Amino acid sequence: MSGSLLDAGAVIGCPHGGRVTAATTPSGAVRIGGAAVATAAHAYVVAGCPHTVDGVRSPCATVRWTAGGTGVTVDGAPVLLDTSAALCFSAALVPQGPPVVQAAQRKVTVR
Template identity: 75%
Template sequence: MSGSLLDTSAVIGCPHGGRAAPATTPTGGLRIAGAAVVTATAAYAVTGCPHIVDGVPSPCVSVRWTPDGSGITVDGAPVLLATSAAQCLSAALVPQGPPVVQAAQRKVTVR
């Protein structure tokens, strides 16, 4: 697996235009240019998703990440890469598509 390391400065959105960000700021761990590296333990929240299904609002509210298995960990948890598998979920935990990583840390690449 290879890809750019995700940190808290990464610009991530849901497939419908909402904004995804860590629900809480990671503490400790590794920082790159002051931004904390995000691990698989991070909970991501989505705000501003306008998704509607059959006339009923069904916004994305969270993102569930699956670590790549790169073997690289921070504080014992696998790091997330821009290429890590993920799914945006509604409040009812219905999958609504993968998040879109628009910008990620380019200074550190995992190979």
Template identity: 70%
Template sequence: MTGTSGGLLGAAAVISCPHGGRATAATTSGTTVFIDGVPAATAAHSYVVTGCPHTVDQVPMPCVAVRWTGSDTGVTVDGTPVLLDTSTAECFTAAFVPQGPPVVQAVQRKVTLR
């Protein structure tokens, strides 16, 4: 385990693209670890962005997805790295054009196992 630190993310964490679109967890099934009653977020979860207003030369280029890089904390859920509010990620357009990192507003919460 490295010296990485940060707050654990739950699937309900407030995440947005750099332009203000809202990112939400699209997949959370099978999770056995919960934070404040919602599944703990892992690098395996998909995140969808809606409401991104970004344009380039007046052509809409909205963010539509967030892709996370698994952190090297050594903490996993079902063998998959957990996501922290400090985890590395990138927002992408539908054409997979990188748009910048997401903005994460999260606080570590009570963790329970089921």
């Protein structure tokens, strides 16, 4: 798997336009341009998702990443790439689609 590393400044959204942010700020020793590299050990939340199902609000609330396959870790946790598999979930843990990575760190590439 190849892709660009995600860092604390990556712009990520849910499939419905909500904003994804790290609930636990990446703070590892590995940094790119001053921003910490994001790993699967960090929790991610969604704010501002307008998603509804049959007229009932069902916004995305969290993102779960599957960051295996690269073999690259920071502090023992797999790094996140713009190509890492992930799903957004509602508060009821209903899968609602993959997040959209709009901007990732392009200076470092994992191959």
